[in-house]
Amino acid sequence: ADEYMIIDLESHTKDDVMLLQKKICKKIEEFIISEKYKVVFTISTGIIYAKMLLKYYDEYRKIAVFSLKQAKSMGGNGVYFFEKEDYELFLRKEKIKSALRNAVANGFEGFDVYYQPIMDCDSGHMIGAEALMRFSMYQDKKKEPVSPVEFIPLLEETGLILPAGRYVLDKAVSMCHEMRQYIPEFKINVNISYIQMVKSDIWKDILSSIKQYDLPPECLCAELTESGYTDMTPYFYKLRKKFEEKNLQFVLDDFGTGFSNLHCIVNMKPNYVKLDNDFTAKAMSNARDFELLKKIVEMVHSIDIRICIEGIEKEEWYQKLKEIHVDYLQGYLFGKPCEKNQFLNKFIFHCTDQENLTDL
Ligand code: C2E
Ligand code: CA
Ligand code: CA
Numbered sequence: 001a002d003e004y005m006i007i008d009l010e011s012h013t014k015d016d017v018m019l020l021q022k023k024i025c026k027k028i029e030e031f032i033i034s035e036k037y038k039v040v041f042t043i044s045t046g047i048i049y050a051k052m053l054l055k056y057y058d059e060y061r062k063i064a065v066f067s068l069k070q071a072k073s074m075g076g077n078g079v080y081f082f083e084k085e086d087y088e089l090f091l092r093k094e095k096i097k098s099a100l101r102n103a104v105a106n107g108f109e110g111f112d113v114y115y116q117p118i119m120d121c122d123s124g125h126m127i128g129a130e131a132l133m134r135f136s137m138y139q140d141k142k143k144e145p146v147s148p149v150e151f152i153p154l155l156e157e158t159g160l161i162l163p164a165g166r167y168v169l170d171k172a173v174s175m176c177h178e179m180r181q182y183i184p185e186f187k188i189n190v191n192i193s194y195i196q197m198v199k200s201d202i203w204k205d206i207l208s209s210i211k212q213y214d215l216p217p218e219c220l221c222a223e224l225t226e227s228g229y230t231d232m233t234p235y236f237y238k239l240r241k242k243f244e245e246k247n248l249q250f251v252l253d254d255f256g257t258g259f260s261n262l263h264c265i266v267n268m269k270p271n272y273v274k275l276d277n278d279f280t281a282k283a284m285s286n287a288r289d290f291e292l293l294k295k296i297v298e299m300v301h302s303i304d305i306r307i308c309i310e311g312i313e314k315e316e317w318y319q320k321l322k323e324i325h326v327d328y329l330q331g332y333l334f335g336k337p338c339e340k341n342q343f344l345n346k347f348i349f350h351c352t353d354q355e356n357l358t359d360l
Pocket of ligand 3: 276
């Protein structure tokens with residue numbers, strides 16, 4: 001077809017190989033010009049060590065295919081030199097993707113939903129929780145937890161975020177229903193990926209889910225990050241309107257890490273914004289960053305929007321934020337994300353006194 005393998009036993013360095021690659025490119029360019037641009041080619045070049053290929057043909061053929069694929073993904077005329085680490089990462093991703101596919105096909109085996117409390121800063125009372133997806137791969141009957149930072153992008157890449165997101169939504173709404181027996185105003189926050197927004201009628205899913213459990217729409221907060229929406233501000237506004245019409249809550253997650261400015265936020269009108277863990281940690285260890293955090297809180301409040309600060313790990317951080325009138329808090333200090341039953345035991349059955357929740 002249009003793929004060729006050149007085994008060059010004369011080249012010994014990367015420079016040698018690049019010289020050969022340039023020579024080929026030049027010839028092809030000359031050909032294109034001589035054909036008066038009736039045909040246009042670009043060439044992608046994946047490079048591996050020939051000696052290895054000769055020794056372990058089968059395995060290294062796969063590596064050659066991988067290297068070419070990498071070069072192609074770099075765009076026209078890409079050149080990629082094989083790196084073992086890239087290949088290992090690729091294999092790991094393929095393994096996780098296959099485990100995710102199997103898990104979704106097998107009734108979400110290996111998936112779980114954890115919950116982390118969200119506190120009212122002023123009173124220290126729990127007002128709700130954030131639902132966080134968990135996934136473990138099974139190999140030789142051994143369970144290996146995979147970090148959401150690793151598997152969520154793969155769910156998005158494969159489109160599996162649609163069924164997996166529905167699974168989380170259903171579990172989360174059911175948990176909220178249970179919690180409202182003890183805390184009537186309890187709200188549940190669910191993370192929604194950009195893909196879920198464009199490829200599914202997410203508000204319909206949400207509405208049918210809360211109807212099933214007989215809950216009011218305002219008990220569900222959809223957490224959206226702005227990062228996926230760069231250059232799509234009008235689309236974001238449209239979604240926002242839909243949420244408002246249906247009385248669903250909308251929270252802007254990872255606030256300050258994307259493109260948002262005051263104008264965007266005024267138009268988006270989130271019910272509240274969430275400031276990321278990384279920002280909190282920086283602000284707590286550096287006076288200038290804390291000043292910035294203070295200004296952000298003032299700014300957000302000045303346009304009548306509330307703010308939740310994530311990543312609260314120490315009591316003194318909590319006290320500092322209380323002084324500047326932050327609205328909501330979330331972090332290990334109040335509780336690490338845990339399974340539903342653990343959550344109930346910790347926050348409802350073992351400690352019914354709301355005053356003491358922050359001591360847990
Ligand atoms: P996120 O939405 O920003 O969630 C907060 C993350 O901070 C969680 O990480 C949580 O475990 C962690 N965290 C909470 N308190 C503290 C603290 O005091 N200190 C520190 N250092 N970290 C804290 P997690 O569970 O690993 O989730 C990572 C990300 O994966 C989430 O970030 C979210 O973007 C995504 N994610 C999780 N579940 C879902 C889901 O169901 N759907 C979608 N689309 N994304 C999800
Ligand atoms: Ca979130
Ligand atoms: Ca966040």
